[in-house]
Amino acid sequence: MSENTAEFWRWKEYNWHDETVDPRDGEIISAGVDVGSVSSQAVVMIDGKLYAYSNMRTGSDSPDSARKAMNWALENTGLALDDIHYTVGTGYGRVNVPFADRAITEIACHARGGNLMYGPTVRTILDMGGQDCKAIHCDERGKVTNLLMNDKCAAGTGRGMEVFADLLAVSIEEVGDLSLDVEEEPPPVSSTCVVFAKSEASSLLREGWSKKRVLAAYCSAMAHRVVSLLDRIGMEKDFAITGGIAKNKGVVTRLERELKLTSMKSEYDTQIAGAIGAALFARALVEKQRKKVAK
Template identity: 55%
Template sequence: MLVCGIDVGARTAKAVLMVDGEIAGHSVIRSGPGSAVAALKAALETTTLRREDIEFTVATGYGRVVVPFAQRNVTEIACHAKGNHYFFPRVRTILDMGGQDCKAIRCDEAGKVATFLMNDKCAAGTGRSLEVMASLLQVRLEDLGRLALEASGKPEKISNTCVVFAKSEVLALARQGVPTREILAGLCEGVAERVKGLLRVVGVEEDFVISGGISKNVGVVRRIEEKLGVMSHICFEPQIVGALGAALFARGILERTGPNGR
C-alpha cells in the first residue's frame, strides 16, 4: 500500500512516501509556486516507486489547500503529533519549530492531540528570526547553532522581543565589538525563552520531542533542554515529521474506508 503525505510550509515543502507503514522516500525543498508537485517528484526520485501507484495523498501545512492532487487536508497540529508519535511512541510533549511559527503540542498515547498552543503571529522565536539574524551577522544558518555553543562567556542579553527592534540591538552589539558567537548565543537563548513560555502552558513531560527546522540548531536545542531540565528526542529528519503524519493519516483513511476515502 503506497500512500503520500505532503507538508507545504511557509519556507519549505516536504513529501513522505510510505509503503505498508514504512517510510520509503522523502524530500525537503524550498517552498514556492508548484512546490507540492516538486516535493512529490523529489521524493519519488529517491525510490523506484511510481506516482500512479500512490493510493491516497493527504496534505498539511499552510499551503495544504494548494495541493491539487491531495484527497484530504489535515491540520499541521494533528500531523505533527501523529508523525512524532510514529518515531517516539512514548512521547507526550511535542515542540514543533517551523519557519514561521512555533507549536507546543500535548498528545495522548495514540498520538492524538490533547491540547496545543501556537505562535504564528509574531516572528520572535520562529525560524524566521534566526534567518534574519544569520543574514545580518553574515553567518550561515546551518552554522548558527554550533557557533552559539562555542561562545565562552555568558550569552549576550538581547532585551528586545520584537525581531525588528532586536536587529538594531544586535547591530549595536556587533559595532561595540561583542564577538559574534556571544551574540548568537544570546539569540538562541531568546528563542529558547520564548518557546519555554509556550511549553509551560501545555505542560512538559519527561518524553519530550522537538521537530521542525530549528531542531537542527544545537544552540537552541541545548538551551531549551537546560531551561526545561529534560533531554529531547529528535528524529533523523525533523523537517519531514508533518508530511510523515499526513502520510500516516492517508494510510489510516485508506485502511478504514478504501481507495475513495469515503
C-alpha cells in the first residue's frame, strides 16, 4: 500500500540580493526580521533601499527561524551580521529575535513598509498573514491611524488556505488560478471557522462538486470575511494587500469584486512588507541615535 506524503501546503522558499550594489558603499545598513506564525522574512536595506531578503517557513523555534532567515538573506552578499548597524524584529516572534536591537509590532511595520512599496498615497492596507488578518489605515508618512486585527481563529488567514490545499490535494501556489477557473461563482462556504468550512467542503465534494468549485467557494468566503474588517476601520482608497494571501489571485479578485475597488500593485514581494517596514524603522532609529550623539 502506498502512502501519499505530498505536502500541498508547502510554498517555495527563496532569497535574493541586488548584485549591482556594493553594500560597503552605503552609509546605513539596516535590517528587519519578521518572524511570523507561518513564514519568516529577513530584509537588509542600504540607506533605505532594498538590498537583500529571504523568505522561509517559520520553524518551531523562533530565535532559530530568525537566525536562519537572516543568514540566508546575507548569503553571498559579503556582509555579516556584525556589519548591520541596527536590526528591528517584528511579527509574532519579534521578542525572540536574539540579534534585534528593538522589537516593533508588525502593524506599524506593515504600514511603514506599505508606504514604501505602494507609495505615500496608500491609505488602507490589508495584511493577510499566516495566522491573522490585519486591516490598517495609515497616513501619508506610513504612520498607523486606525488598526484592527483578527487573530482569534484561522478563518481568513493563510493557514486556513493551507488546510484547504491539503484537503483538496492542490498545490497552494495553484489555488488562486484554479479557483477562478469556474463557469459560475458558487455560494461561499462558512466564513466563521476553518474547521466548519473544511467539513462543509468535504460534504460538497461528496455531493459531486469539483475541486475548482470548492476552492472558489472557499476563496469567496475568505474575501467576504475580510471585507467586514475593512468596513470597521473605514475603507479608503488607495488600497493595498500585503502578506502571502496577496499572491492568491482567487482571493484578491473576489475581494476587489466585493469592494468594487482595484488593489494597488507593487514591484516588491508582498510577503516582505513587514520586514521592509522593520528595516525602515531600524534606519530611522540609527539616524535618531546619530543626531543625539552629534548634539
